[in-house]
Amino acid sequence: MIKNNIFLLVCFLLFTFSTKGQEDTIIQRIILIGDAGELTLGKHPVVDAVRDNIKLDQKTTILYLGDNLYKAGLPNDQSANYATSRAILDSQLSIARNTLAKVYMIPGNHDWENGGRGGLDAIIRQQLYVDFLRIPNVKYYPEDGCPGPIEVSLGNDVTLIIFDSQWWLHPHDKPEIESDCPYKTKEELVTQIGDIAARNSKKLIILASHHPFKSNGTHGNAYTLKQHIFPFTDLKKNLYIPLPVLGSIYPLARGVFGSPQDLKHPVYANMVGDISDVLKDIPNVVFVSGHDHNLQHIVDSNHNYIVSGSGGYKQNRTVKHPNSLYNSKDAGFAVMEVSKNKNVTLTFYSVIDSFHKVYGASLLNYSSIPEAAIDSSIKVEVTDPFAKYKDTITVPASDNYPLVKGLKKFFMGQNYRPEWSEPVNMKVFNLQKEKGGFEVISLAGGKETKSLRLRNKKTGKEWVLSSINKNSTRAIPENLRGNVAQNLINELNSSTHPYASFAIPGLAKALDLNTTNPELFFVPDDPAFGFYRPLFAKNICILEPQDISADGAETKTTAKLLNKMLEDNDHRPDSQLVLRARLLDIIIGDFDRHFDQWKWGTVDSTKGRDVKGRIYHPIPKNRGQALFNSDGFIIKVASGRAMPFLKGFRYQIPKVEWFNYRAKDFDRIYLTDLDSRDWNRIITDVQQKLTDSVITNSVKQMPPEAFAIRGEETIKKMISRRNLITKEGMKYYRFLSRDVNVIGSNEKEYFRVSNLGNGLQVRVYGRSREKDTTFIIFDRVFFSDETKEIRLFGLNDDDKFEIDSNATSRIKIRIIGGKGNDTFNLKGNVESLLYDLTSEGNIIKNNRRAKNRFSTDPPVNDQNILGFNYNTNKFPQLNFSYNSDDAFIFRAGISKRTYGFRNLPYASDHQFLILYAPYRNAYQLKYTGEINHVTRNIDVVLKGNYANPALRNFFGLGNDVKVNNSNQFTFYQTRYKTFEFEALVRKRLFERLELMAGPWFNHYQSSFKDNTENILGQRGNTGLLDSARVFSKKSYLGAKFAARFDNRNNELFPTRGLFWNSELLVADGLTGNSYKYIKFHYDMALHASFNEPAKLVLTLKMGGGRIFNKNFEYFQAMTFGQEKNLYGFRKNRYAGRSMFYAGLDLKAKLFTVDSYILPGDFGLIGFYNIGRVGIKEQNSRQYHGAFGGGFYFLPYKLFLISATVGFSDNERLFNFTIGTKVNLTY
Secondary structure (H helix, E strand, O other): OHHHHHHHHHHHHHHHHHHHHOOOOEEEEEEEEOOOOOOEOOEOHHHHHHHHHOOOOOOEEEEEOOOOOOOOOOOOOOOOOHHHHHHHHHHHHHHHOOOOOEEEEOOOOOOOHHHOOOHHHHHHHHHHHHHHOOOOOEEEOOOOOOOOOEEEEEOOOEEEEEOOHHHHHOOOOOOOOOOOOOOOOHHHHHHHHHHHHHHOOOOEEEEEOOOOOOOOEHHHOOOOHHHHHOHHHHOOOOOOOOOOOHHHHHHHHHHHHOOOOOOOOHHHHHHHHHHHHHHOOOOOEEEEEOOOOOEEEEEEOOEEEEEEOOOOOOOOOEOOOOOEEEEEOOOEEEEEEEEOOOEEEEEEEEOOOOOEEEEEEEEEEOOOOOOOOOOOOOOOOOOOOOOOOOOEEEEOOOOOOOOOOHHHHHHHOOOOHHHHHOOEEEEEOOOOOHHHOEEEEEEOOOOOOOEEEEEEOOOOOEEEEEEOOOOHHHHOOHHHHOOOOHHHHHHHHHOOOOOHHHOOHHHHHHOOOOOOOOEEEEEOOOHHHHHHHHHHOOEEEEEEEOOOOOOOOOOEEHHHHHHHHHHOOOEEEOHHHHHHHHHHHHHHOOOOOOHHHEEEEEEOOOOOOOOOOEEEEEEEOOOOOOOOOOOOHHHHHHOOOOOHHHOOOOOOOOOHHHHOHHHHHHHHHHOOOOOHHHHHHHHHHHHHHOOHHHHHHHHOOOOHHHHHHHHHHHHHHHHHHHHHHHHHHHHHHHHHHOEEEEEOOOOOEEEEEEEEOOEEEEEEEEOOOOOOOOEEEEEEEEOOOOOOEEEEEOOOOOOEEEEOOOOEEEEEEEEEOOOOOOEEEEOOEEEEEEEOEOOOOOEEEOOOOEEEOOEOOHHHHOOOOOOOOOOEEEEEEEEEEEEOOOEEEEEEEEEEEEOOOOOOOOOEEEEEEEEEEOOOOEEEEEEEEEEOOOOOOEEEEEEEEEEEEEEEEOOOEEOOOOOOOOOOHHHHEEEEEEEEEEEEEEEEEOOOEEEEEEEEEEEEEOOOHHHOOOHHHOOOOOOOOOHHHOOOOEEEEEEEEEEEEEOOOOOOOOOOEEEEEEEEEEEEEOOOOOOOEEEEEEEEEEEEEOOOOOOEEEEEEEEEEEEOOOOOOHHHOEEEOHHHOOOOOOOOOEEEOEEEEEEEEEEEEEEEEOOOOOOEEEEEEEEEEEEEEEOOOOOOOOOEEEEEEEEEEEEOOOOEEEEEEEEEOOEEEEEEEEEOOOOOOO
């Protein structure tokens, strides 16, 4: 019996321990809280519920999924509601204190100032505040407004990928090509997400963003019958006001077109589509997000989508969908748990009334992941890749740029095609043996840039392997990149010298500049590259070390150095070395020298200079655009107006200021403390060190096969440019010196302005408690014939600004105090403007010539040190048109746009146009001027128009007037001289809305001699109210009031957006034959598309108006026709006291013309328009209709060619236009 009991006990213990060993323990717990940016009665129910009920140990990760602050992110710390916003962030971050849980905060659209113009500043403020708290287990990702992605390992089996989805959608300033972000474009972001996922394909992958990839909530078009009938219940819960038909307008319109924050919107849809494409073959990816204020679990295409966005702000509805396993608008959060056996579960918790579980599900098990299918289109060599190669191989740089001739050579140019096509001997790259062997880290950019980060197995240092055949798209400014067709991009590639980077190191060393010594390799089809193998196989590449500082120390990026300079006045650049490097850029023709093309090394020693702290020396990188040159017609034209920095590597240096356009902000930060004597001295030194022999020997470092083609020509050009650098360098100095920023830091500084000889000396000192002049930060003498304006930026802390009593100059000084209690002691005879907050304890002394611009609005202290814009002159602006009314029309114009301090979007814009209709012997002169911020928030808009004569059709008053076919068309075309002028003040509201008001004047003059053969000469038969006095002079003076809303995405060819213009004119006659005149009219055009780029564009047009006085002239009547873009009607076809029109246009893109001469989109146009007019004497309610179609062609997206034919009232009307204005009429 005892033996049996012992046996049973042993069996029980063995079973117990074996079962215990098989328990599936939790290895990771991920808590998902979204849209937590608001408190409820001073508390945060969701955060409190997590803290009180979920285990917050080292296995736990908390993800805040964006919209951490409503409604517009974290305001400036000098704003009234800053403390309230900070308290909301503190409540969320408090969960991390005294726990082992990791916390990651992700930004959302509301954190980006709800998509506003100040979004980037708001997101950086929020990040800096989180960083300032120094909570060790809290991270704000991605940093600095960058898109990401950020790869976070949660143990050995889980990889978290975080990216900022609002960066993709944000319409205003955001970090891109010139930023310090590791990945700067949408293409690079997508590539890196795919790269991270591929490297972690055996793990659970969690893709975290604010915006969901699937949703059955409001942002996914979740509208029920309730919203269609009682639309105001979304605003207030119990506001049941029935609007059965009108209530459907908003949900239907939003459902079809989508707001930028909706899944339906083309830009949002592209984000979802592009990222989903690179993840579609990896089943173990879980998408987590917030944005929609509810809880959702969706399964679609074998992927799980979790929406946890009810963390704090008001909850919104969801609708049931076949792909939805759970949805609820309860306030709550989600918990994912990952077990040791690789099981993943999901639990939703609600905090409504009490904390309780509302849903649980098993998501997946990733213990067995199927192998990805092999792409049969990729040929993989299984033999030793080095068996058929010796140590070297002779191959051309690329087969993509063969020699051309004839018409293609004329338009595209031969460029450097001979160099690209010439076989060159080079080494074969062995990843496992070269320099002791390398291991692959990751891609260094997007697929198009073809750069790979490598780590040397011996030294541990990083290297970069880059394809020599790079995509030049990144050298084009963002605002022009979408306008450039693929053929022109290829043209830019062939205009770059494949071996330019080998000609530069000898020049750089002669100038004591750090530089790499690039090595040229052929990369075989090597299996050691893993899944990067197809991307790099059989490519010609350059191998360079990642860091090349003089002492081998780690380098800083330009953005990190700038942050150091702004935070601490001990950190300064070696501006003399910067100038040497920039002069070299000009000599070698390297125009692409923006922020990201530099790194910075540092030394502690200041070599006897009267400065303190660390000095940073520049390290130029990426010489891909050096020696850039094109002899093709297209680039020559583009370099004249659209991209003047593409003048190329010539014997001359044309327009040196435009050549340096890409470095416009860089030079204004790192060269400001050098005066003309410094420039002259350094230029002379550069010329002396770059001797003919130095240039010759350096250029000869190119592969000899490439040098033989035109190496001697390159040497001669470089020598010529070196000889011209004194003239062109000093010209560029004067350009930089017109407006100069003198930048302090977030520490205490003393700015002193005084006379020195005939110049104005500006010195900036670091301050201490003991004295104001501890050490010099900045010292330069300015002269009024060079400099027009100096801007002193104090930034943070308590700064002191002093203008000595002996200071006299015509130079204007703007002083932006920044945060802190600043002192302004302004004694001299210098015009100065002060900017600071009135709420701070600032002290102003002796402000005899100072203008006080203090404000209660925190943006008064904005640090406008980036974003410099060049003044532009555009001539000629040409249009050509033919229409059935005016026959041929020619339009030419000139415009001048200037920029200034805080004059957004520009300081002034003036356009002068002339229209000439030779067949009608008529011309018009037009002027439009905008002068922004005449006062702080008020603009002035000027318009003038003189027509000699005006060509206005008049068929009579009324909705039923007929055209007498027995008359020639010219019978209805009136001729008179007119002059019109208005001067309006404008107030901008909400960015896109403008309110205007001001005086208006009009003069009319007609003669019987000019109208004997037309309708005006046939008195008594026209319905004119003033037919007896139609030829008398008439003048009017009054006031115009206008409101305009315009958010079109493009003025020339809009595909989305709304344009609305309403005007009220109240005028009185100045002559005895002119009547009082009151007129109101409005015009609206709504453009909608479903894709980006748009393939189908719908445009709904609508307008109308009314004259409120009894008597009015025929030329004042309300009309509709072709002048309202109503194709198919003649101009002013119907005239009356009131008018209404509507129309629908359809533009459908058929294909893209991939011509090397005129590439662009080609499509069809269809339209249908209706309209009617009214007069007191008639009661006609008939709508007149017109329909038709045609085609459009959009070369480079810079100008438009269109042709249409329209049909109405037995008429067939043609319209043809070329230029930058659609439907040009006289």
